[in-house]
Amino acid sequence: MRDFAQRLTPAHWTTAGESTLTNRARPVSPREAGPVLHLQRALGNQAVRGLWEAGDASAPRRAFRTSGELADVAMNEGEEWIRATADGGSAAPVAAPAGSPPPAAPATPQLRKTTVSPVATRDNGGFNWGVRWSIDNATASTNGWIVQHVVVRQNVEAWRPPLLPGATLPIVPGQGSYGGLSTSWYPLWEAWQVRGGSVFVGGSASAHSADTYGQNPVGVNTKGSTEVVGRADFYPNLSLPAAFTVRNAAPAWALPVTNTDPALTGGTGALDHSLTATWDGVGGTGTTTAATV
């Protein structure tokens, strides 16, 4: 039958000449076990436990469970019970005794999106929206990359001579005399590095300020919609694949970007980041309305 495992406070963890237990399992060497084994053999388990429970400072600060089995049992900083066998064998987690508080798992870093530049629109499809990425539950040791997958769908028509008034034909924004985001740039994956819990413009030294969805007006006598559909996630400790390169060109500009699916795994929880703009500059005023997620 298993004996109880004495729960130790950090103050109990260190005895003279010993190192402080850490959150890493540490086997007990025969040399370290010596004083306890000596007492155990001389006095028996119950006697040693009696010294311990009486708070005798001279008692070795080790808990042991069953006869012949010596264990270091400690509640480490991560609230994980660790046992190391006296023969120097491998450490293995053991269950906390009944009545102990449940282990508190470290909080997982989570991506957060905050609007820093509210949506502004211009007639005939123009818009601008800035959001800032941050990592909730970040610590100085939180590193990795935020990667966002973005696609753009354009559904735009235009009137131009010699079409009859009100008649339209499909056009391609970003081509010829028409402004707007070019669908040929997409799909893309773009990335911001997280170092020490802070977010940077790609791998540069520049602090991240805003991820911006911006489109200049497509043009007069156009109507339709532009959808920018993004989904971003934080990947802790990711090494960014070499396919990501900084182009210093539209649409990602200073961010490392790739047009090939990097097939990343291990994200901590994806966030939607999308905008839909609609306008009618053919039969209407051209005023642009925008909805965001």
Place this chain on the structure above:
Amino acid sequence: MDDNAGMFLDRGSDDDTVLRAVSRLSTADAPGTLWTQVANDGSYRPFHRAVAVHELFKRHVVPPMTLRQLASLLDGGRWLVSAVIERIESMGGEIPVRVPAGGSAYVIRLPKTPATGGPEVGVYLALDRAIDAELLRDALMSGATDPSVGEVRIVDLHLYPESLECQG
């Protein structure tokens, strides 16, 4: 003349030698004219000229400098003839400069030396007013006809690469 300035001005210096000279030149040793001398001289290799522009901006362009002041520093800015200037309007990403309300952002890309594999060199600029990209080029080459354009201020800038590292 400083040895490193001499190395930098030498048209025969290879890329590593140019970068090594740059890394050893303090701003005090390297007035703006050292950089414009190379940047504006078409007999230097494109990468050599791009390094000169990079260092000129890095060491001597301080917001909120006006375009007129920058044009004076560029001393004609003949390197701009072969540079690409683009106004940044459509984006789904991030630029490393902050644009104020009513302002605008631009990227100036410098030509590369063919087949050398050196880094692309360029500069992002944020201005306090929106102007056409070609008007910006004219203003920086001291050719702006509208005096008010010369009063437009540079409110932020960012160079890429962030630093030109010497491998040797």
